[in-house]
Amino acid sequence: MKTSSYGWAMKLSLLSISMLLTSYNAIAGALPALIKQFPEQSRTNVELLSTAPTCAMIVMIIVSGFLARTVSDRALVITGICIATVFGIIPFFLTSNFWLIMASRIGLGIGLGLINSLAVSLIGKYFSGEERATLMGFRSAFVALGQATLTLIAGLLLNLGWHGPFLLYVLAIPVLILFVSFVPKDPATPATPALSDTPQKQRVNAPILLITAFLFVTVTMYTGVTVRLSSIITTNAFGSMQQASTLLSVMIFCGMLMGFAFGRLHRILKGQTLTLGVLFLTVGCFLIFLAPNFPVLCLGALVSGLSYPTMIAYCFNKINEVCPPRSANLCTSVVLVGCNLSIFTAPYMLKLSSMLVSSESLQSPFLVYGILLTLIALVYGLWSARITKRRSTIPGDSAIPR
Structure with a gap:
């Protein structure tokens, strides 16, 4: 080579x-x-x-x-x-x-x-x-x-x-x-x-828009965890700002390790890899909402940290499978813009979620997040299982959605 x-x-x-x-x-x-x-x-x-x-x-x-x-x-x-x-x-x-x-x-x-x-x-x-x-x-x-x-x-x-x-x-x-x-x-x-360097007309299709919408919602929620975590720790006297910053670092390191393990995980779970990523964030949000002390809050943060690389890696891998021919560059840019926009809007989503439950508690948005993520995981998990079953019945096609 x-x-x-x-x-x-x-x-x-x-x-x-x-x-x-x-x-x-x-x-x-x-x-x-x-x-x-x-x-x-x-x-x-x-x-x-x-x-x-x-x-x-x-x-x-x-x-x-x-x-x-x-x-x-x-x-x-x-x-x-x-x-x-x-x-x-x-x-x-x-x-x-x-x-x-x-x-x-x-x-x-x-x-x-x-x-x-x-x-x-x-x-x-x-x-x-x-x-x-x-x-x-x-x-x-x-x-x-x-x-x-x-x-x-x-x-x-x-x-x-x-x-x-x-x-x-x-x-x-x-x-x-x-x-x-x-x-x-x-x-x-x-x-x-690269093939994509050749001048060509590119376009975006419905699956790419669905991926963008999915990441916009879930990345907004994940960013909400990183934005609000330190305030929860200090306001509830769970720990200091230095401890909060250290927890955020450990949370990201956990995500990095999950990124290295993604390939093996994807080979095992295939289409349900994304379901697992959403479930990580779901459990993390519920733990943060219910956390009575620092150890439980830490557990919620670390579980949430496992979700981000799992969802991002799966979705960006999926782009090349579902995008129109020779449109990978445009489709990737659209998804990236959606992710960055979701990060920017995260504080507003936190405020809106608190209003929905009529609570001033810093942890209240994560109840809303947990419920929404449960629905997303359920809908996608059932859909993925249905697609897997359908493909397994097609002669000569045993592929599982990736």
């Missing part, structure tokens, strides 16, 4: 970009301190500080595709990291004004949005074949590793006060240095072009 001449320094430098992609959510553990710092703002507004960058990321994912026609990939990555670094650390050094902090978070999203799709496409640019597939798998692990590590560091920085977690974006500077030092401007040997 032919491999590239690039060493691990170059590969690690390229993969390190992916560690920054979910850094916008690293300040989730600091939300209780931010709520106290800005009592004039509603809880929903303050929680938006954790998810607002995704709004800008949605726009920049689209814009970066047009910019790439006239600006080099290397220049876009360097610009994106610089923008993310500057706007990410502004709240630590320069301001205590809530709306300036919100603006800086939008700026962070612009920077991260510029590098979001490039973190994937650059691997395809420099590598091919099995080497490219291996690095794509490593990239997913680096995303989870970055989210968990940065969340843990943000918790430690809380010792400096509510400004502290914003200092973590200084860590983007070493990533920039690595990228400039070890990633060449152009590949020594161009990788084999």
Whole structure:
């Protein structure tokens, strides 16, 4: 098998970009301190500080595709990291004004949005074949590793006060240095072009819209867990903000391990893999709603953490099976936009769910989430079982929905 001449320094430098992609959510553990710092703002507004960058990321994912026609990939990555670094650390050094902090978070999203799709496409640019597939798998692990590590560091920085977690974006500077030092401007040997790189008319069909709608709902609920968890811990005196941040990190690490185990799990459960992912989140939400103490809350958070990679991996794997011919790029972009939009709307969903049960309890939204997820798991599980039974009766076709 032919491999590239690039060493691990170059590969690690390229993969390190992916560690920054979910850094916008690293300040989730600091939300209780931010709520106290800005009592004039509603809880929903303050929680938006954790998810607002995704709004800008949605726009920049689209814009970066047009910019790439006239600006080099290397220049876009360097610009994106610089923008993310500057706007990410502004709240630590320069301001205590809530709306300036919100603006800086939008700026962070612009920077991260510029590098979001490039973190994937650059691997395809420099590598091919099995080497490219291996690095794509490593990239997913680096995303989870970055989210968990940065969340843990943000918790430690809380010792400096509510400004502290914003200092973590200084860590983007070493990533920039690595990228400039070890990633060449152009590949020594161009990788084999992907079929989807050929100009073609692409379209979106009903199954892709269903996947997008499903992920919009479920990712909104999962994000609600990460956004609200630290407030539940501190308000109920279950633990400190540092403990909340540590729990979020462990929760993400559990998800990373599930991501590594997904392939084997999928070979066993096939179409019911998604049902299991939804059930993980269902059980997690009910445990968080009922939690009388920190250990039970921890269990709910960790079970919820198993759900996200299971659902995401299954759905993104399914895209290539159900999308129209030669439309994988467009369909993937549509699903990505839906996921990012769901993250942005998570605080509003938390507020709406509390209104539905007429409760001010921070845990009340998770009763609504648990009930909705139970219905989703039941409907999809029965549908998948029906499709499996139907296909098993077709001569010569023993395939189970994947």
